[in-house]
Amino acid sequence: MPAESDFISWIRAQQSCDDLVRLPAGDDLAILDWPPNDLLLIGVDQVLDGVHFDSTLHSPRAIGRKVMNRNLSDCAAMGCLPVAAVGTVALPRHAGLDYAKELYLGLRDAADLYHCRLVGGDTGSWDGKLVLTVTILGSSGGIEPVTRKGARPGDDIYVTGPLGGSILGRHMTFEPRVHLGRRLATPGTVTAMIDISDGLSRDLGQICEQSKVGAVIDGDLVPIHDDVCRLPPDGLTPLEHALQDGEDYELLFSSSSSIGSDATRIGRIVAEPGMWLMRDGMSEPLRPMGWEHAL
Amino acid sequence: MPAESDFISWIRAQQSCDDLVRLPAGDDLAILDWPPNDLLLIGVDQVLDGVHFDSTLHSPRAIGRKVMNRNLSDCAAMGCLPVAAVGTVALPRHAGLDYAKELYLGLRDAADLYHCRLVGGDTGSWDGKLVLTVTILGSSGGIEPVTRKGARPGDDIYVTGPLGGSILGRHMTFEPRVHLGRRLATPGTVTAMIDISDGLSRDLGQICEQSKVGAVIDGDLVPIHDDVCRLPPDGLTPLEHALQDGEDYELLFSSSSSIGSDATRIGRIVAEPGMWLMRDGMSEPLRPMGWEHAL
Numbered sequence: 001m002p003a004e005s006d007f008i009s010w011i012r013a014q015q016s017c018d019d020l021v022r023l024p025a026g027d028d029l030a031i032l033d034w035p036p037n038d039l040l041l042i043g044v045d046q047v048l049d050g051v052h053f054d055s056t057l058h059s060p061r062a063i064g065r066k067v068m069n070r071n072l073s074d075c076a077a078m079g080c081l082p083v084a085a086v087g088t089v090a091l092p093r094h095a096g097l098d099y100a101k102e103l104y105l106g107l108r109d110a111a112d113l114y115h116c117r118l119v120g121g122d123t124g125s126w127d128g129k130l131v132l133t134v135t136i137l138g139s140s141g142g143i144e145p146v147t148r149k150g151a152r153p154g155d156d157i158y159v160t161g162p163l164g165g166s167i168l169g170r171h172m173t174f175e176p177r178v179h180l181g182r183r184l185a186t187p188g189t190v191t192a193m194i195d196i197s198d199g200l201s202r203d204l205g206q207i208c209e210q211s212k213v214g215a216v217i218d219g220d221l222v223p224i225h226d227d228v229c230r231l232p233p234d235g236l237t238p239l240e241h242a243l244q245d246g247e248d249y250e251l252l253f254s255s256s257s258s259i260g261s262d263a264t265r266i267g268r269i270v271a272e273p274g275m276w277l278m279r280d281g282m283s284e285p286l287r288p289m290g291w292e293h294a295l
Numbered sequence: 296m297p298a299e300s301d302f303i304s305w306i307r308a309q310q311s312c313d314d315l316v317r318l319p320a321g322d323d324l325a326i327l328d329w330p331p332n333d334l335l336l337i338g339v340d341q342v343l344d345g346v347h348f349d350s351t352l353h354s355p356r357a358i359g360r361k362v363m364n365r366n367l368s369d370c371a372a373m374g375c376l377p378v379a380a381v382g383t384v385a386l387p388r389h390a391g392l393d394y395a396k397e398l399y400l401g402l403r404d405a406a407d408l409y410h411c412r413l414v415g416g417d418t419g420s421w422d423g424k425l426v427l428t429v430t431i432l433g434s435s436g437g438i439e440p441v442t443r444k445g446a447r448p449g450d451d452i453y454v455t456g457p458l459g460g461s462i463l464g465r466h467m468t469f470e471p472r473v474h475l476g477r478r479l480a481t482p483g484t485v486t487a488m489i490d491i492s493d494g495l496s497r498d499l500g501q502i503c504e505q506s507k508v509g510a511v512i513d514g515d516l517v518p519i520h521d522d523v524c525r526l527p528p529d530g531l532t533p534l535e536h537a538l539q540d541g542e543d544y545e546l547l548f549s550s551s552s553s554i555g556s557d558a559t560r561i562g563r564i565v566a567e568p569g570m571w572l573m574r575d576g577m578s579e580p581l582r583p584m585g586w587e588h589a590l
Binding site: 003004027028029030037040041042050074075077078086091093094096100120122126128129136137138140145147148149195210292293294295 | 297302323326328331333336338339382390391424430433440489490
């Protein structure tokens, strides 16, 4: 029977050193030479079978890609460069070495596109379902990171793409907006940014709460993804789907100056705390609806 | 029903900034100001219900402590300072907010002892069993990290405490040898080091393989933990338990000069690849036995 050590040997054979990586995966810890003038950004995200993917439907390669892309999307939302990552996998017993390799290759597929190195991990097998985590390290690389805190009354609110209906497939195949996030962060005029993972209204609520401001969204301006029209009827309008559906992984941000063709303006930051939706010239409260884990 | 956001709000309220932490948990990523002259060490470890702990026996506080301590032990094995960590938890549905808080407090209990900051995480609930991961960041803090690669023929082999029988309880309650690892690494005479998680013979095999050397262990010198005598009979000798049992989390290292009372000498590094056990003046092959996940 293949063992953890076979998987680890296979991974080690693919490791290499460079300016950043002094000692890659294979010891107790990897050793990195962090560039002295760069801020270090760190975060972690997990995916759970039956919640974020379905192992009976999705390939291990696609599952690996998704967890890495979720983390890369966090880098996009801060405007930083992804530079290194470590991951864990809890494998259902008897999943096999080839399945484990495909998960790893999924991580690598996604990471390699952004020159992000995989420098460590932990593998275990159990009589439970598949869990993957990735912890990502980003570097400011000369550009001040964009947080959720800086939105100011009068800023315009933008989104980088059409929203809603990701459940039909895009939640597995989205492209993290790493280059776009970096480009948006460069001039210093984007005041707050987040990636839409839990739904526009919920994630906008994060910016409002942390920036201590409010927001007015113009319902006519919110770009709705074609996928919304293909959803089975569920009583929600297309706009409600665009406002509530999660896992779009587009960037939602506020800016103190106008943005070119990279994003669509959908509203404005206001001083009064709260969120409102304008429709047909009428204003109504916009509640933070979207994905949340119950405990 | 309590939600993920209640847990996250509770965690955020406990976050603070300092010289290292410019922006703590609560945004897409935390932002750290890495000290310019310190190497960055990174690794990740997970614990799985039914493998590394038993949620029907062990308290959430103890489970949280264990996963953090496993990571702190990796820092010990490199001789570095643990400085920051992020974690994930996959919670069985309806585990509840109090249970989640206890897991977090377990992480904090262990981390606080070494001034290691918890700067981020991800929480999810699912119809699976409990999984926790911790990713740890260590700093070289002026001392060259000790890898598994530097053992040289003629070095003595040491272990920092008695081994075997951790399954009786110490696997949940061990103290990571962070301060001791740091003290051992300081003079630069410890040539290779690892923490014993998978069993002495298997972990010594890691040092031999990566240092491209062999080892001779003197069976009479291996310190055996009292717990071994309390194990139910299983056909193994006490020495075999000390050589094979996992999760002792003592440090195993080679040194080019003698060590004081911090550790017990148990053998010697030799040039010829392989491992041998001396007993009653006779030498026999020592096979790497111990814990390994089957895939």
